[in-house]
Amino acid sequence: MDLALAEARRAVEQGEVPIGAVVVIDGEVVSARHNERESTADPTAHAEILALRDAAAALGTSRLDGAVLVSTLEPCPMCAGAAVMARVARVVFAAEDPKAGACGTLYNLGADPRLNHNFEVAAGVGRDESAALLKDFFAARR
């Protein structure tokens, strides 16, 4: 989570919403990205999507068996859906997202037995720092 939070801080420097994500497999960090929606004008450029794509590219496979997706904010439906597609084993996030959270708040995609893959969810590590980064970012924008 420290690495994901570092990515989130890097996002702020670039005028991006401070959200960072990391993919860990067998205890090794395979990818680390932050939100790039503003700079790329790509509606799918959330930190989690970018980190999952990087990890798949690094491993040469779309199935990230055993992977842990670590994010500073609870993944939205798009990103939680991507975690299902990538077949990650676990999602760890820092702060809950009351507006779009899809790993327990509004939806819980990783626990839906109708989907073809499920994953574990753990929340809370780094919550205060992640929430403070987001709060400061949006306060400064107003």
Add this chain to the structure above:
Amino acid sequence: MDLALAEARRAVEQGEVPIGAVVVIDGEVVSARHNERESTADPTAHAEILALRDAAAALGTSRLDGAVLVSTLEPCPMCAGAAVMARVARVVFAAEDPKAGACGTLYNLGADPRLNHNFEVAAGVGRDESAALLKDFFAARR
């Protein structure tokens, strides 16, 4: 939908699951893509994600106001979530997806008032052809 179905047929030639998607804005086709998960090893390379990204790149904005996302299969949570992120006005799909459909079957993300954007959904145009393409593809693989 004819263009999306043509993309789906192109996918078959490349050994990809036959799903095509098109983004239309103001009556003009802005992007047309098919599933590329196999060839790219990218877990997010669904036709809809690729078409939305292409459309945003073509327009230079992540907000595809007024856009119609046309897909030969009902978008999954990842793709329907991307349609929310891209703020499309409407999703049109051919065949329902009982295993992952997130535009009315398992979920209905575009109609969830808790999310920060909603979109209309229309289904059924081209259903038989889309379903036949998918059925034939998976039958040939067995």
